[in-house]
Amino acid sequence: MKPTLEMYLILSAVLFxxxxxxxxxxxxxxxxxxxxxxxxxxxxxxxxxxSRFLPDISGQIFVFFVMAVAAAEVAVGLAIIVxxxxxxxxxxxxxxxxxKW
Amino acid sequence: xxxxxxxxxxxxxVASALMVVIGKNPVYSVLFLVTTFFCLAILYVMLGAPFVxxxxxxxxxxxxxxxxxxxxxxxxxxxxxxxxxxxSTRRWIGFATAAGVLLVSLAAVKGAFDPNAPLQPxxxxxxxxxxxxxxxxxxxxxxxxxxxxxxxxxVVTLLKRDNSKVATxxxxx
Numbered sequence: 001m002k003p004t005l006e007m008y009l010i011l012s013a014v015l016f017x018x019x020x021x022x023x024x025x026x027x028x029x030x031x032x033x034x035x036x037x038x039x040x041x042x043x044x045x046x047x048x049x050x051s052r053f054l055p056d057i058s059g060q061i062f063v064f065f066v067m068a069v070a071a072a073e074v075a076v077g078l079a080i081i082v083x084x085x086x087x088x089x090x091x092x093x094x095x096x097x098x099x100k101w
Numbered sequence: 102x103x104x105x106x107x108x109x110x111x112x113x114x115v116a117s118a119l120m121v122v123i124g125k126n127p128v129y130s131v132l133f134l135v136t137t138f139f140c141l142a143i144l145y146v147m148l149g150a151p152f153v154x155x156x157x158x159x160x161x162x163x164x165x166x167x168x169x170x171x172x173x174x175x176x177x178x179x180x181x182x183x184x185x186x187x188x189s190t191r192r193w194i195g196f197a198t199a200a201g202v203l204l205v206s207l208a209a210v211k212g213a214f215d216p217n218a219p220l221q222p223x224x225x226x227x228x229x230x231x232x233x234x235x236x237x238x239x240x241x242x243x244x245x246x247x248x249x250x251x252x253x254x255x256v257v258t259l260l261k262r263d264n265s266k267v268a269t270x271x272x273x274x
Contacts, residue, residue, distance in 0.1 A: 003107040006210060008144070011111045013206035015118055015137075020202050022122035024195030030127045030173055034134050037165070038118055041141055044153075051225070052148045057233050060153050060225050064234065067160050068245045072252035074165050078172045079256040085176050 008049035016042035029081050029091040033074070040070050107147065114140035127173045131166060138162040150225030 015038060022035025044063045051059025084096055117136040124130040138161045145154035234242055 002103050003147070007107065007111075008148070009210040010207065011114070011144075013203060013210060014115055016206060017199050017203040018115070018118045018122055021195060021199040024198055025192050026122065028127060030169070030176075031122070031124075031130055034121055034130055034169065037134065037161075038121060038137065041138065041161070044157075045141060045144060048145055048148050048150050048153055048225075051150065055224060057224055057229055060150055060230055061233050061238050063153050064156065064230070065241060065245055067156060068249060071160065071165055072248050074168055075252050075256050076259070078168060079259040082172060082175070083259055091176060 005049055005053045009046060012042045012045040012049070015039075015045070027092050027094055029084075029093050029096075032093065033077055033081070037070065037074070040066060103147065107144070110140045110143045110147075114144075128170070131170045131173055134169075135162050135166050138166070145225075148225075152225050152227045152230050 019035045019037075019039035019042060022038065023032050026032055026035070044066055047059040047063050047066070051057065051063075081091055085091055088095055114137050117133040117140070120133040121130045121137065124133065138157055142154040142157040142162070145151075145157060
C-alpha cells in the first residue's frame with residue numbers, strides 16, 4: 001500500500017504547526033528564522049504532494065520559486081541579525097525594539 | 102512497504118523538527134533542521150519529484166543551512182538559554198495559537214480533496230521541469246533572478262562597514 005495524499009497533507013500540517021510554535025514562543029532570532037524555514041518547507045511538501053496527485057507540474061515549479069525566495073530571505077534576514085548583533089551584542093528579539101516609538 | 106518507509110521518514114522529520122524548536126543550542130537546531138530537510142528530500146523522491154529532491158539537498162541542506170551555521174558560529178552566543186520564552190503568558194498564547202493553526206489546517210485537509218485520488222505517473226524529472234520553467238514560467242524565472250540580485254546588493258549594503266574612516270586611519274598610521 002502506498003501513502004495517500006491525505007497522509008502527506010497531515011504531515012505537512014504538523015510540520016507547519018511546529019514552525020508556528022517556534023516563531024511564537026522562542027526569543028532567539030536565529031531559531032525563529034529556522035522555524036520560518038520549517039514552515040516554508042511544510043508548504044513545499046503540500047505543493048509537491050498536490051503536484052503528484054493532480055497531476056500538474058506547476059506545483060514543482062512553484063517549489064522552485066519558493067526556494068529562490070527563501071534563499072534571498074535567509075541572506076537578507078541573517079544580514080539584519082548580524083547588523084543588530086553588532087549594535088546590541090544580542091539576538092534576543094525582546095531587546096530589539098528600535099522600530100517601536 | 103512504501104507505507105512503512107513513509108511512516109519512518111515522517112516520524113524522523115517531525116522529531117527533528119521538534120528538536121529544532123525546543124533545542125537550547127542554535128548549532129544543534131541547525132543540524133536538526135538539516136535532518137528534517139533530508140527527510141523531506143526522501144519524501145519528494147517518493148512523490149516522484151527527483152529534481153525537487155536534488156534541489157532540496159543542494160540548495161536547502163547545502164547552501165542555506167551552511168549560511169545559517171556560518172552565522173551561528175560567527176555570532177558565538179555565550180548564553181544559550183533553555184526555552185528562552187519571555188513570560189509564561191506569551192508562551193501560552195503562542196501554544197494556543199499554534200494549536201488553533203493545527204486544528205484549522207487539519208480541518209482543511211479533511212474537506213479539501215477527494216481521498217481516493219488516484220496516484221499519477223511520475224513526472225518531476227529535470228527535463229519536464231526545465232521545459233515548463235523556460236516556456237510557461239519564463240517571466241517569473243527572470244523576476245526571480247532579479248530578486249536574488251536585489252538580495253545580494255541589499256546584504257552587501259547592510260553589512261558594509263564605513264570604510265572611509267578605516268582608510269584614513271590606516272593612512273595616518
